[in-house]
Amino acid sequence: MSEYILEIENLTKDFPGVRALDHVSLRVRKGEIHSLCGENGAGKSTLMSVISGVYPKGSYEGKVFFKGKETHYHSVKDSEKEGLAIIHQELALSPYLSIYENIFLGHMRTSLGIINWDYYIKESQKYLEQVGLRENPATIVSKMGVGKQQLVEIARALSKKVELLILDEPTSSLNDDESEKLLKLILELKQQGITCIMISHKLNEVLEIADTVTVLRDGKSISTYDVKKDKLTEAMLIRDMVGRDLTTRFPERKNKPGEVILEVKNWTVYHPDYHTIKVVDNASFYARKGEIVAFCGPMGAGRTELMMSIYGRSYGSRAEGELRMRGQKVDTSDTRKAIEAGIGYVSEDRKNLGLILIQDVKSNISISSLNKLSKVGVVNSSLEIREAERFKNELRIKTPSIHQLTRNLSGGNQQKVALSRCMLSDPEIFIVDEPTRGIDVGAKSEIYHILNDMAAYGKTIIMVTSELPEAIGMADRIYVMNEGRIKGELTRDEATQEKIMHIALLN
Structure with a gap:
């Protein structure tokens, strides 16, 4: 029997007006963690969708072999029956169902048309323990954070007796702590004999856990590396991904910020459903012309809620406080007024907002x-x-x-x-919430230069980011938030990852 659980030969997939995959070939050994890297639009997600049956046999050219047999999948159900599961970047859970219902949704057995709910509650606990999720199986999925929902997705895959697990950008919406826990879980799954393919733009994570790496560029398979034998580095991956050496991640900041453009004083935002709960508590900050200001902090710190409330009261039942631009009070009580006042906002949730x-x-x-x-x-x-x-x-x-x-x-x-x-x-003030989430290193560099050029032109950039190196590399000043409060402020010269985390955790 072949040592490879998955083999792909000359796979080609066309969409109207574009060739997404162009004679791609790769092989994945049993029991390894294989990472797939490439710029956005390189064909990574399309390739995984072909492998898992999202795109059925006949819609592409080339061959896919799983466990030594050529696949003829016509749906995802076909691949799941053979032990192949995919977890997409956008989670596919039913938010109003419980954990155990989501785990077994679509493959519950019945007796005379009746489901034994007690059996599935008990059975779900086995898979929750396997992924390290200590939650009541009856918990409604929408009541949990993204990191825990990701674990429910993996538990669901395990319940289908998965042998090859594909994870598409599994840590893109997670904070550092949640990401570390998920990577540890993937390594544990490897020890249990489960083969994993991980698509990721976070090259440090790729090098941390992957055994082998394949790079795609413009729909073609460019290279495959053994991480340890080839002494793989981020620079080598970036060169193959973008077709050139990327010498600097962050542009040099030469301009000096000017006068204060935006002042926010004693800003308090109340929860949209529970009107007495403060999501943002008495926040005050300022931003200057031509300045890049970053807001950092753990998930749930209130960063996004603060920015959305400033931008047309897009979050919260009500907001209190004072907002001034160039010293004058401005009305941003709806999004149209915010735009007219010169405030622009790019949401972290690009698909819904x-x-x-x-x-x-x-x-x-x-x-x-x-x-x-x-x-x-x-x-x-x-x-x-x-x-x-x-x-x-x-x-x-x-x-x-x-x-x-x-x-x-x-x-x-x-x-x-x-x-x-x-x-x-x-806009005069450009609020960008997680501007490079889910974006490859080449495109990140381009966006960093765009933001830097805008600041040099005199625009004020407010950046919400969970990536601390991004904040340190781009910002003139950094505000650290946690529990709805601004806990501290650091200049570019003062900022380190350790200092940011220390301030965030201060009482």
């Missing part, structure tokens, strides 16, 4: 700027197209056309569309 996925790229880019693209209420279609094409080229959005539906783009390219939408409205 940042984009209209059923519309094309052009419409998503222009939707916040129709006033500047129209005359007497009529949109100038030629100008709209020119502006969309400009951002497509400047941000290197990988799409065959600006008329492509946004839902057909990769996650990173969707993020670039969301950034373009905000940039076109030309």
